[in-house]
Amino acid sequence: MASTVTKQTPSSFVGTSKVVETSYPLIDNDPHFKRVIRYARTSDYVAGAASAAFAPAALYALERLAPSHVGRGGFAKAMRLAGFIGLAGGFLYFYQRSALRFYGATENAREVEMDMREMVAKVKAGEPLYGQSRLSPHLQGVAARQSRYSALFFSTVPWFNFVNHNQHGVDTAKYYQQAERELEAERVAGGN
DSSP states (O other): OGGGOOOOOOOSSSSOOOOOOOSSOOOOSSOOHHHHHHTOOHHHHHHHHHHHHHHHHHHHHHHHHSOOOOOTTHHHHHHHHHHHHHHHHHHHHHHHHHHHHHHTSSOOHHHHHHHHHHHHHHHHHTOOTTOOOSSOHHHHHHHHHHHTTGGGGTTTOOOOOOOOOSOOSSOTHHHHHHHHHHHHHHHHHHHO
16 A cells, blocks of 8 residues: 555645636646647647738738839748748747636646646656756746746737746646556556
């Protein structure tokens, strides 16, 4: 029985973060950049690509409908700028759609299941749930407070979480309890 007990890492902050009431379960109120990208759905990629294509397509259409008669090379420069703006906007839209599922703002059943599998596997392997950090607990807290729910403010300040910390607004006990249930089931199945 002692081999199935898992240790929960101590919290690096005092207090809790605000949890917004939503229709779907909160997975993480400050997901790491890589995690948001990894959990993205195909529909997020399609929406981001469509958003990215809009700016250059709109500029091209306007140039055909009402020519600007810019000098040599002027339209190419405008298209490059529109392409960059489109790519930046498309990426932010793609990222925000994926991040909103972590917040529970949109339907997230697939992400809840992926989160449980990923975290339980980390518990079983004895790894920290949210990765190792070289920052002090104080700086982890500062980073968490600066990027929590940041995807909701992308229209003004695009801000991402690149810091591993354990301040994510969820009770991590559910991962440890599920890992213990699975380890116990494996032990019972192995004993038969």
